[in-house]
Amino acid sequence: MPRAASIFFILLPFRLVTPAAAADPDLIVVGAGIAGLSAALEGARAGLRVTVIEQNSVPGGHAVISSGGLSLIGTPLQERMKIADSPEIAYRDFLKWGEDANEPWVRYYVNNSRREIYDWMEALGVEFVFASMNGAGNSVARFHVPRDQGLGLVIPLYREILRQGGVTFRMNTRVTALRMANGRVAAVETEDLRTGAKADLSGGAVLLATGGFAARLDLVLSSWPRQMRKPERVVAGGGYFAFGGGMELARQAGGVSTNLDHQWNYATGLPDPFDPEGKRGHFAQAPGAIWVNAQGKRFVREQHEPKATIPVVAAQKPAFFWAIFDAEGRKGFRVIHAGFSDDRLRELFEAPGFIHRADSIAQLAARANLPADTLEATINRYNALVESGEDTDFGRFGPHLPRPLIGGFPVPAPRKIATPPFYAAPMYILIRKSMGGILVDLESRVLNREGKPVPGLFAAGEATGFGGLNGKNGLEGTFLGPAILMGRIAARTAAAEIKPPRATPAAPTRRIRTTPPAVSPKLGGACRECHDVTRLVAENRAGYWHFTQSHKLVVSRQWNCIGCHAEMAPFRPASHKIDREVQTAVCQHCHTNPPFPGRRTESRTGE
Template sequence: MWKLRIVTLFCVFVNISCSRPETEGEKTFDFDAEAIVVGGGIAGLSAAVEMGREGIDVLVLDMNSVIGGHAVMAGGFAIVNTPLQAREGFNDSSQQAYLDWMEWTEDGNSEWTKYYAENSREMIYDFATEVGVEFVRVQAGYENSVPRFHFTSRGAVDFVLALYRTALELPNISFEWNQKVETLILEEDQVSGVVVRNTRDGEEKYFLAPHIILATGGFEGNLHRVLENWRSDLPKPDRLLMGASVHADGNGLDIAGKAGAGLSWIDRHYIYTNGMVDPQDSEGILAITASNDNAVWLNAQGKRFTNEGGYDKTILSDLLAQDPAHYFAIFDESSRDQLSMRGREWIKNHASGHPILDNPNAAYKTNSLEELSSVTGLPEINLISSIKRFNSLIDAGEDADFGRFSSLDEAPPRIDNPPFYAIQFFPMTRKSMGGIAVDMNARVLNTSGEVVPGLYAIGELTGSVGINGSHGMDGMFLGPAVVTGRVAGRTVVENISSLESEFTIAPKALEQVIPNLSDWNPMLSRGDLKSLLENNREGYWHFQVSHSLVIEWQYDCTLCHSAQVPFYPINNTESKLAQSQVCVYCHGRGTPSPLAERIGNPL
């Protein structure tokens, strides 16, 4: 009875009609798909491909207009016992990985950590090989006794695009873009559909399926929510920057919450300590990450407070203990070239000089330490004595204060060669390490620990199933996204056969195969584009951010748009496949983009 009440309440809440397709008999529904995946990030894509390859009818919904979520910007995957490790001479084992990770994370989810250590090779490495992705490099990390951080040549965007192309080639997987799932449809004793709102035209509709997989990502793009769910044993910073995308707002937590989902590890976050304010963000909220291995870090009182080269988890607690919790990284001209940047890499193309070091909105640059004190506001006496002390430790070849180096060889160069630089850093959000509670089959658990029938959660929405415990690890977000995505896919595959006899799937509307060429306007000019970009329009976020760059970098439209990739939202597989070729013009690191040969590498 109470379930019926939920349905009624839900209808009032979303303010749409509750009529639904005619039902014949008790258990015959017209479903739109056998499984709906909410979110086309790397977790959702992995689930879709897993099910699609087994012949399941899958519908993927995403509020964005493009595929991939955070993985488009991300790097590598933690994987255990791979052919690449073997080729490089690294001897790994699942047992060792399990021990390393449980020690580092302190309270990681031991069941999932064990499963991951034992299955990541098959679930990630072999899967990548099957869809045509090659890992080319494996990197070491503090938490790993052997290198396990695996990279493809351009970063995770390679994996995303390969999965996407695999999905496009499977006729039983379809995609709907700009569809924001707002709530779940709960009926009888299970979740049976979703209500969506089109972010471009506001149209509301619902899609029905007996299995709903939530893959909406973490909530690190929602600073308020992060601070509300802050570890009680760590001080809250008074200024926290945002290092994740606007789509990572945690709306999936609310959607699942309304179906009774429980939470686990919800106060755990991978907070980075090297976020600087993006000089292009007028509101001063968005972060870019940067670092200079030769810099000394001074707190607001002008004093060192941590081993700058230490473990990031130690640095975080040292930084949060400062009042206020920010610092200046200070270095001199001889270490200028040591500055490295991650994320938002396109700003590298910006001004004529260096986008940070020669940009007065991003870095202070002065000819003396006295001037540096006056522009940064750091107390002059402390600033000068801290630098003097640091230089004397360098001369002695031993950091007696914080243990950063213990020989002349390890010591950085002295800081005494003007101009001097100071860059201000704040803590910044990046990855959620807690979220929706799930079992080992990726089925959502309610607050009493019971399975919510028909509902699954994967990827960062689950906080990477708590694998990172209290301290984040390299590659342990992308990796768990793929693994949990496939686990959920397999669970659905195992359960679907028993449902087949009871449900009918409505035939899919055939996609329009030939683009309507009369809609394609090859004469759309840069000026037309400028006016299209003038106002922020909901649902056009990616079009805006990408085409602002098109204008700034003076790209020729025909580089990316042709009859196959037209100027209007595409709706057939051939165009989608063609469009997937142009993403790496802006996304992906390492190898130069195809565009580089024509206009010089922008990154």
């Protein structure tokens, strides 16, 4: 990517205005994750002028880093795969697994997911490639995986918004307060995260799609389920801006939040050694590992569902464990994060004093501060169980047990931990998704303490805990799907209330540019004359989070700027600016996994 062009990309203020969206908005959407984008498109198609306000400099939210899987019922893909599913089967699965799921939301979801999500997303260009079980609780395979994972959901949706028109995006901007007028939410107060400038924006209604609170660890722990021991430390592994801001905004207007102890977490949270605050972590999977506590003993069935493993991990003192594996197990170790490359994984393993490596179990125990005799006995016992073919200690494997699934596919058969080098990776409970949040009704209207709608205020997606649809335990795929559905419902409800005095727009005929121009990689060298990428990344400036993260890769891998910003070359002052339409073609450089065709370092350097 021309190094400089990639800098200029972020230096320019992003106030993308699609055609016919210059006037004050009818609907203000706070958050550009998949719920907010779904709401923006639904609102624009209903004839609303929509403004989307987002803290990041790019849309997509948590969906971009996810697998993109959706729990959908009775779809053509299931029919082609000869999977017999129905709303009634799904309804029973949701209620049984969730334990206290919101039954009206469950009923609406299972009855309408095919039409309102599958058909709608397919019409936008999303391609669902297979359906799998992917986790316990489902009677049949209904976890629908799109091509290009989460990016495969976000990019078609975002492009359709650009084609549709009627939508303004205000990026790098935080909503700090709601304004009331005549008993109705009628405006928002905003702050530009780069300049600090404050401004008010009026609108006919406000829709909160701000995500959950998984990144606010103090609130996570203060809301920890009472029936479970509170861990000494957890790591955040959800959206980077998921600080629960939507709940505070709703509270200002009289809205209430509920079920904050309903959280969907994972046991295998690998702390990020490069996070300066030590709060972030990665969702790791090590199918060849055993889990041992600080005393060097196995304590739970590895590869079991979070519903079963997290209470046991939390009960350990301290509440963490070491994933112990060998050279063969290292081959299967991965981080579940779309676009997390082998290079980034290698950096984790090479971080000093983080994932320990040794040529013997005794050495490994010393480096991880584990009792050597106990650890060796634990591994010898596990290896003997593998040789016998049955885990009689914890039921991980055996002749009559189904093989566990990861990503919908069976994990490899268990192997002995016997091939050096040996590894010990620290694991903490990873906070992933919020299943409690702003209280809403079936029309996604925010409710007050009396259970009545707050006029002019709507909410959707993880900000609401997905309407309580998951209860205490979510089935895989029941997060992005409800976010899409609720975003659409909220925008429809707002449109019916606002009743804009204009005709519903016709189907868009506007064409957008999604193919970067063909230019010589040699032009990328000129970018460095103006833009010191290394310095700008090191400054870690407020309002430049995405720039900093993406350009860390640019610096470490010496990528050519032309790879992402060909539309800015050759340099012409009058046209030296980012083309947000073309940019939708290059997100895959960082956000698809496994690598898309041609994704090699050579292609990025232009050599």
